[in-house]
Amino acid sequence: MSLNNSSLSKLVGKQWLFKWKGFAGVFNSMVALQLLAIVFTWGGTGQSGTSMGNVSLSMSFYSTDTVVALTMGWAFFSAILITTKAYRNDDFLFVTNRLSSNLANMLFLVSASVVAGLTAIISQYAIQMIQYVQGHTFISSTAPLALGEWLTGASATILYVLFFGAIGYLIGCITQMHRTLVVIVPVVLIGLLFIFSSFVPDVFSFFRFYFQEHTFWLFMIKMVGTILLLFLASILVSNRQEVIK
Template sequence: MSLNNMSLGTLVGKQYLFKWKAFAGVFNSMIALQLLAIVFSAGGVGQTGTSTGSVSIDLYYYSVDNVVGFTMVWAFFKSILITTKSYRNDDYLFVTNRLSSNLANILFVFSASVVAGLTAILSGYVIQMIQYVQGNTFLTEANPLSLGEWFTGAFATILYILFIGALGYLIGSVVQLHRTLVIIIPVALLGFLFVYDFNEPGMISMFKFYFKENIFWLFAMKILGTVLLLFAASMLVSNRLEVRK
């Protein structure tokens, strides 16, 4: 069969596998950031204590919040990175088009988010192990999780990381439209963070829409729907890029 007749699915699959090999280095930075976050979390994310007479009790709280936060930062910049021209040019090792290239990138972002989310959640056991090694053997979970709750939490973490990755991919695609946007967009984002009043009703409503949903399947639908919109917008933006000569 001629390469010109290669199906879209086959082409996307080949590019996706190629990207796993070509982008393997980005996971090194993920591991480094997660280890750094574990170090920050090893001393506890909160503390309380009480004493009576000659007895004093100090309670330290541990969580993976720092690890998840660092992982989100990694996902954001990693997604921007794969939209850059040097990475896009790698696709031309194949018979390719904008659609297959974007689909392969999206699959990679999704897969990387799954890996990042699971390692972030599992880092909690690493933090516990560090406490055991240090001799802090009296450990207990404030609210022990069932297996179903654990998987729900892991899935939610993956969705948040995927959401941030999709946002980074859109910003990276927009930046590629013109060189000046490399400066304009970061400045605009920083200005927004410093100037905007996050207590505005609109921002509060958006925060509740995404982060205060009590029904998990509705939460998942909201995040996945937004992710699809972000990726669709990225594909529309990428179609405006000049054809490589």
């Protein structure tokens, strides 16, 4: 079998299917983290209370923010993990090259982000069910979401998870170029964050740019464009790695 007899799309598809089965263990950690996040929200993410005469009222607020945050962290570190040498050596089972391997990894990250994003959103129903079982009265702060609104929220969550996965993948590709970069890259990133936060007051506009966009389609363009740029940078770095080694 040679690359002449197998198209790039078929090769990427076979590698993606292999990675989907071979990397199944990362989903165990995802489920564990999401369950841990649900436990963290067991007593509520915020509380308030009031009283009038002999009547007192206590309210607890619940949110899936913790679940989503831990899911994004999971995507970041899982993306770094699949760039390590042990995982890259699995590609030798196929007639492959850097491009097909990267595309298969990116396709896996997209698929994993869809699964992770949907389970993170669905966790809100698990939180509600827990409160019902405990006998607590549950009152939603908003009207029931229409299907379109739910899909918008799910899509945004998936894009956030994929965004952090793409960042992790780029960092993983960079650190694989030389062992010392495993320490240097995180130190440089953290250092730059402190420097910019000290000397550039508007540094947090970065967070507003990605996390406070109110127009969904504009948000989607920003996220998809950034993710594509991150993946393109990963491919270029990976190709450079091949020349070095």
